[in-house]
Amino acid sequence: MPAPTEHKTVQARILAYAQEVGWTLVLREEAEKRRDIGDSKLEIGKGSLFFDDLLDAKVREFNPRYAEAEGALLGKFRHLHADIYGNREFVEHIRNRGKFYDPDEKRERDLILIDYDDPGRNVYEVTEEWIFHNGQFGTREDVVFLINGIPVLVIECKNATKDEGIALGIDQIRRYHDETPELMVPQQLFTATDAIGFSYGVTWNTVRRNIFAWKKEDFEPQISQMDADEEDQKSNLRKSAKSAVESPLLGNLERMVKTFCAIPRVLAFLKDYIVFAEKDEELNKYILRQHQTGGVEKVVARALDPARKRGLVWHTQGSGKTFTMIKTAELLFRAPQADKPTILLMIDRNELEDQMLKNLAALGIGNLEHADRISTLNRLLKNDYRGIIVTMIHKFRDMPADINPRSNIYVLIDEAHRTTGGDLGNYLMAGLPNASFIGFTGTPVDKTAYGKGTFKTFGGEDDAGYLHKYSIAESIEDKTTLPLYYQLAPNEMLVPHETLDQEFLSLAEAEGVADIEELNKILERAVNLKNFLKGKQRVRDVAKSVAKHYRENVEPLGYKAFLVGVDREACAHYKKALDEFLPPEYSEVVYTGSNNDSKLLKEFHLDSKAERQIRKSFAKREQFPKILIVTEKLLTGYDAPVLYAMYLDKPMRDHTLLQAIARVNRPYENEAEEMVKPHGFVLDFVGIFDKLEKALAFDSAEINAIVKDIGLLKSLFAAKMADKVPGWLKLIVHHFNDKDVDGLIEHFRDKERRKEFFKEYKEIEMLYEIISPDAFLRPFIDDYTGISKIYEVVRKAYTKRVYVDRAFQKKTNELVQKHIGTSGIGEPGEVMKINEDTVEYIVNRKGGDATKVINLVKSIEKFAEENSDDPFLVAMAERARAVQEQFESRQTGTADALNQLLDEVERNEARKREQAGKGFDGLTYFVFSKIDEAGIQNAEGVSRKIREAFVEFPNWKRSENSLRELRQAVTFAIFAECEELDQVTALVEDLFRILEKGGTA
Structure with a gap:
């Protein structure tokens, strides 16, 4: 039975569903003709980003007084900056806020590109395989939606059988921005789907936290500000979109496409629901x-x-x-x-x-x-x-x-x-x-x-x-915010129950208070409570506890913290106390100053410029300060996603408590460091969370969604260690020698099994990192160290990012390093030289064939990386990866996979001898081998001509014109010996695909 293909299972279905909700299909060949790309596709850089004729016709239809020459508007669009600023300018145009000059009335008029008032006048089209080449990089978008000839939405399709299909699709969208930013100037929306999931976002913002899963919805997409007398004109569009939510028989992809891509919904996104805003003096785009x-x-x-x-x-x-x-x-x-x-x-x-x-x-x-x-x-x-x-x-x-x-x-x-x-x-x-x-x-x-x-x-x-x-x-559930976990401080630091109850929790005037200024007035009267909180020894003890907890529990995770004092005086005292236990640059105090303040309070006054800089620096993971000491300011309205922990030493309840702890529930992801914030955390030094039923006067369902005791994380850790870990540890029978390593490689050869292990291990690891250090973990350390070493073996064997992968979180890494010296562990990942001795070395090397397969693939990859100016080695590394993929999917047995890789090594030695005999450099020999394999006559002569072309255009990787000229020269050199245009085109594409990956100039 044939495997499902990306086109058949996803792309073709999207095109079909789009037609059912009002989009007209434009076949790929017709689309390329309308864009003036040409039949041969050999003229790189040629071809419009629009359907020029349609766009020009619609401009003249919607703007009868428009009299500029044909192509003038398109020329203006081509000169927009290929960045977020150019994209913002284009949004202004598609919202009909661009201008044109009316020579008759000698004034400017609004330029209408899309008719939002009468959407039936617009032309809605969808096409596939939208190609573009800027002379340096080429792009092929899967599905593109156009309104009046303007591409506004792109969908990247991935096969549901692919691991991390949606993530791969989004990576492609990122690549389009990096390599062909011109393409992204008019495009406004993107989605990525594998037929199961459906993620969406806006162009020029591919940060993971701003990419969302489209949810099934029971709504009829609307166009804002719809007049009653327009209903008849829009009814046909609405009926087709509404059908998407009425039938319970629709599949997931169909429902998603027919709701997200419904014409009224896309128009609403374009007209109303894309927003540009500046944050920290940087322009951002949101949906x-x-x-x-x-x-x-x-x-x-x-x-x-x-x-x-x-x-x-x-x-x-x-x-x-x-x-x-x-x-x-x-x-x-x-x-x-x-x-x-x-x-x-x-x-x-x-x-x-x-x-x-x-x-x-x-x-x-x-x-x-x-x-x-x-x-x-x-x-x-x-x-x-x-x-x-x-x-x-x-x-x-x-x-x-x-x-x-x-x-x-x-x-x-x-x-x-x-x-x-x-x-x-x-x-x-x-x-x-x-x-x-x-x-x-x-x-x-x-x-x-x-x-x-x-x-x-x-x-x-x-x-x-x-x-x-x-x-x-x-x-x-949507991951717009994160769950919150709390932990009570040691009893001796908590406010006595009766004091907290009598002076705060049981006061009727404290119930439902939503303004922090009102809260402060109530606390002013709580004399005993404030005296306890600000006791000199207690302040020092709390500061010491905060410093220890931050250093051991929060800083290793890479996050930051708030310390919330009961009033400004408490904040000042905490700053002085914290400086005893942490370097002074670790913390800053932020509160509102007054001319009547005491000498102590004035010591920490900030001018507006300094405060702005502190806010900005705190929001950046790598900069100081790491702890902000606050009491009122920054407890509402200040968002710093890197903020993870709150040390709460101020009595709060109801809305003020929710608003404060919500500072730590913002999602944060740092892809470079592989950081994904799991939740927010509150360490309660008051005892508020011991009285949740009084502290939060909301429905119990909401309270349960808001905060949970960190004890639940300990229970979850213990459950996972009991349920999952024993089965993994049974795989180790020889104290981690080479036989165990080979057994692990064989056991986790299956991608799904490996994926499940990685997922479960990373969840266990994160729980360990959050809980540690804690005496609770002592009985689990040996087993946890064991599975961490198993993870290290499997990760090194199969991860694609060997040289940059961040293996462990900080605490786990220290634990593994501490034990690894005595474990006798034998690991995959040995990188050997690729030369005439490699085959003999592999044959005589002890250990299992599975480990040899993995090590040989990585060695070939490393060798190619170090010699990236040799395209033969770049292609060889590609073939080695293909062998590994077949090995992992069990399409090839271990022995066959090893033999294929050894054949590659021997083939490389043979080509070095032949290359030296012919006097070819690496580029010429690579071109010669590809042409010879293709069965084209005079392979040596053609390859020498192509080498001359590369000498003539040395800047081909940096210049669009040079690349265009070079590709034409290469094409015609091959075409002179082979008149099969499709074969020539495919060969040229394959040659440049490899050459662009390497360092060949």
């Missing part, structure tokens, strides 16, 4: 995720519903709530039904105002005001300003009633559970009596009186209380 787009569309629909005026949106912290609010404001502002509205974005923190204003300005909204004073806000509302106003809730204090009675005023309130309580909320709602109020919150609404008030204010028009919800549990 709104499903929960964000769903929230935006729900809020816009509610705001435009004349019958309802309230709504509550809970999107858990770290899930992009700020972008959700910004996009909601923009779409409401642009909605025709809103009829020139006023939108108030109510922010609860000063630092968010700047971020909000910067991001809104980037959207190109002209009508944008910052009401930084009460008088400014009053003036804008009284004068009936139309546009977006960014302000803070306290600017409503003492506002006159009925200052603006219009109904098309939309108030979007951040952290609604804390900003509208008491008089401020009354001023706001009395001043704008007919406005719509939508509350946003990053934490679930609690079960206290505050929570009931929030639901009453915002959630009364929805049966479930929420207009839209993205819970903590959903966020963790």
